Amino acid sequence: MGDRIAELEEMARLCRIDIVEMTNAAGAGHPGGSLSAIDSIVALYGTSLRFDTTNPSWEDRDRFIMSKGHASPAVYAILHQMGVLEEHDLLGFRTLGSVCQGHVDMNWTDGVDFSAGSLGMGLSFGLGCALSAKMDSSERRIWVMIGDGEAQEGQVWEAAMAASFHNASKLRVIVDRNGIQNDDFMEVQMEIGDIGAKFASFGWSVREVDGHDMSALVEVFQWANADDSGPIAIIANTTKGKGVSFMEDNPSFHGKAPNNEELAQALEELS
Amino acid sequence: MSSPSDGGASRDGYGKALLRLAEDQRVVVLEADLGKSTKSCYFREQFPERTFSLGIAEQNMMLVAAGMSSSGKIPFASTFAIFTERAFEQVRNGIARPGLKVHICGSHGGIHTGSDGSSAQSIEDIAVYRSIPKMTVIHPCDDLSAEELTVQLLDLQGPSYTRTARNKVPRIYDHESKLELKIGVGSVLEEGEDVAIIACGVMVERAREAASSLSEEGILCTVVDMHTIKPLDEGLLARLAEHCGCFVSVEDHSIIGGLGGALAEWLSTNNPIPLEMVGVRDRFGESGETTELMEKIGLTREAICEAARKSVNRKNAA
Numbered sequence: 001m002g003d004r005i006a007e008l009e010e011m012a013r014l015c016r017i018d019i020v021e022m023t024n025a026a027g028a029g030h031p032g033g034s035l036s037a038i039d040s041i042v043a044l045y046g047t048s049l050r051f052d053t054t055n056p057s058w059e060d061r062d063r064f065i066m067s068k069g070h071a072s073p074a075v076y077a078i079l080h081q082m083g084v085l086e087e088h089d090l091l092g093f094r095t096l097g098s099v100c101q102g103h104v105d106m107n108w109t110d111g112v113d114f115s116a117g118s119l120g121m122g123l124s125f126g127l128g129c130a131l132s133a134k135m136d137s138s139e140r141r142i143w144v145m146i147g148d149g150e151a152q153e154g155q156v157w158e159a160a161m162a163a164s165f166h167n168a169s170k171l172r173v174i175v176d177r178n179g180i181q182n183d184d185f186m187e188v189q190m191e192i193g194d195i196g197a198k199f200a201s202f203g204w205s206v207r208e209v210d211g212h213d214m215s216a217l218v219e220v221f222q223w224a225n226a227d228d229s230g231p232i233a234i235i236a237n238t239t240k241g242k243g244v245s246f247m248e249d250n251p252s253f254h255g256k257a258p259n260n261e262e263l264a265q266a267l268e269e270l271s
Numbered sequence: 272m273s274s275p276s277d278g279g280a281s282r283d284g285y286g287k288a289l290l291r292l293a294e295d296q297r298v299v300v301l302e303a304d305l306g307k308s309t310k311s312c313y314f315r316e317q318f319p320e321r322t323f324s325l326g327i328a329e330q331n332m333m334l335v336a337a338g339m340s341s342s343g344k345i346p347f348a349s350t351f352a353i354f355t356e357r358a359f360e361q362v363r364n365g366i367a368r369p370g371l372k373v374h375i376c377g378s379h380g381g382i383h384t385g386s387d388g389s390s391a392q393s394i395e396d397i398a399v400y401r402s403i404p405k406m407t408v409i410h411p412c413d414d415l416s417a418e419e420l421t422v423q424l425l426d427l428q429g430p431s432y433t434r435t436a437r438n439k440v441p442r443i444y445d446h447e448s449k450l451e452l453k454i455g456v457g458s459v460l461e462e463g464e465d466v467a468i469i470a471c472g473v474m475v476e477r478a479r480e481a482a483s484s485l486s487e488e489g490i491l492c493t494v495v496d497m498h499t500i501k502p503l504d505e506g507l508l509a510r511l512a513e514h515c516g517c518f519v520s521v522e523d524h525s526i527i528g529g530l531g532g533a534l535a536e537w538l539s540t541n542n543p544i545p546l547e548m549v550g551v552r553d554r555f556g557e558s559g560e561t562t563e564l565m566e567k568i569g570l571t572r573e574a575i576c577e578a579a580r581k582s583v584n585r586k587n588a589a
Binding site: 115118120122125135 | 325326328330331332334335337338339342343346360361364368
């Protein structure tokens with residue numbers, strides 16, 4: 001298990017390099033929320049997600065729905081590390097005709113299950129997938145990632161209510177709790193308090209985890225995969241920009257790409 | 272819950288169509304606490320395992336439908352027309368943009384809805400959905416055509432919005448003539464060479480009444496049920512523009528961006544013949560009994576007659 005964790009940590013490091021390189025190449029994008037989310041994504045793809053890299057559209061695959069669609073570099077990075085996307089795909093990020101659109105788009109990229117970009121919609125979409133899986137008596141699980149700022153959208157809580165009412169037992173949500181949104185810290189913009197307690201009040205099972213502790217992430221995802229009693233929320237406490245010192249906990253790197261000098265420093269720190 | 276009536280209200284046709292579609296196991300029905308009103312309740316009664324109540328939460332309903340569509344289901348989601356608009360951006364970004372086959376029905380469209388007042392009277396739904404790429408937009412005129420067109424949605428390769436009406440109106444079609452209806456093909460009800468009156472929804476019957484009055488004045492009208500506002504039947508418009516030389520649009524909807532707007536766009540870029548518009552003239556509705564409201568707003572047989580005379584005069588003056 002220790003070797004496996006080390007492998008996942010190495011994959012996360014390579015993903016971080018992809019994230020800073022592709023946002024630098026594009027001169028745009030959202031590195032901060034991609035770097036906060038990437039450890040959860042690596043842990044999920046590396047251990048718990050039923051996914052066929054040779055057939056990304058396999059009907060009975062587990063779904064990964066990136067609802068905070070601006071963190072697209074994190075998705076493209078994992079798909080690159082899994083062998084679905086090539087490096088030149090990543091370097092085309094945000095350019096005309098690229099399979100790597102600015103926000104994740106199911107019609108443009110193999111292995112992307114949802115067209116995001118407008119916050120608050122992914123959990124509802126995941127609920128639709130989960131109810132369909134139930135109708136089909138399928139084993140497939142639906143994993144949705146939302147941001148903590150995104151949880152300000154009322155639709156998230158419409159979905160939370162409906163998932164519990166319809167007992168969407170295969171539905172999972174990971175909340176990337178990095179405490180920063182577009183304009184500033186959440187405590188300045190609109191702090192929403194205990195997100196886990198809010199999900200719990202709607203009848204979800206809730207676990208909190210250190211979103212950068214690979215062992216803890218693997219453990220919590222395996223727990224979530226073994227429990228089919230109802231919808232589960234995992235609150236991943238993270239640091240925005242994790243892994244690049246000058247981006248960490250820095251609101252200005254929510255939606256700003258590193259310039260060439262910053263890229264060089266980031267790559268040095270990630271080497 | 273009321274039983275299917277003998278007809279008239281297009282919402283009844285929607286409800287009956289869902290029953291006909293039920294044989295296809297991919298069909299699922301979504302409701303937002305208005306199933307008794309939109310008539311998806313007929314489906315719920317017989318197929319509860321494929322009917323989902325999403326509560327009074329339209330934004331969530333639209334994306335649940337999108338997720339189901341991405342999983343191979345064919346969702347039919349309904350609420351009042353006005354409340355679908357609350358989830359406009361969800362329809363735009365979550366359904367239409369990825370091209371997911373979700374069929375939305377907005378019932379109680381238009382001023383015709385009556386005494387609930389302006390908050391319930393959607394007068395802009397056709398305009399907003401028509402502006403979304405890939406959306407098919409349908410507004411049937413009676414229960415039989417609503418049923419037939421809704422059944423055809425099963426094979427549509429993209430999302431759709433269908434507006435139905437609350438109240439019964441006289442049937443335009445019978446069980447035989449409804450079989451000739453096709454999504455995207457305007458239905459010519461009467462042929463005359465002086466003016467083409469192009470109508471949709473509950474105003475189709477008014478258009479026929481107007482044509483009858485106008486014939487007594489010697490003005491011979493073509494009357495079209497343009498049940499599909501998008502894609503517009505451009506072939507038919509081209510033929511009618513040549514044949515009649517002037518148009519009147521008639522709709523229980525704002526003259527901005529609806530059927531009249533669509534005709535204006537087409538005419539101005541293809542064959543700029545006179546067009547007069549009968550519809551809601553940039554105002555909200557109010558409470559009242561349907562007939563008196565339609566009179567106050569100007570959605571009457573006489574308003575259509577006046578518009579037709581004007582359109583013909585403009586043609587003759589040109």
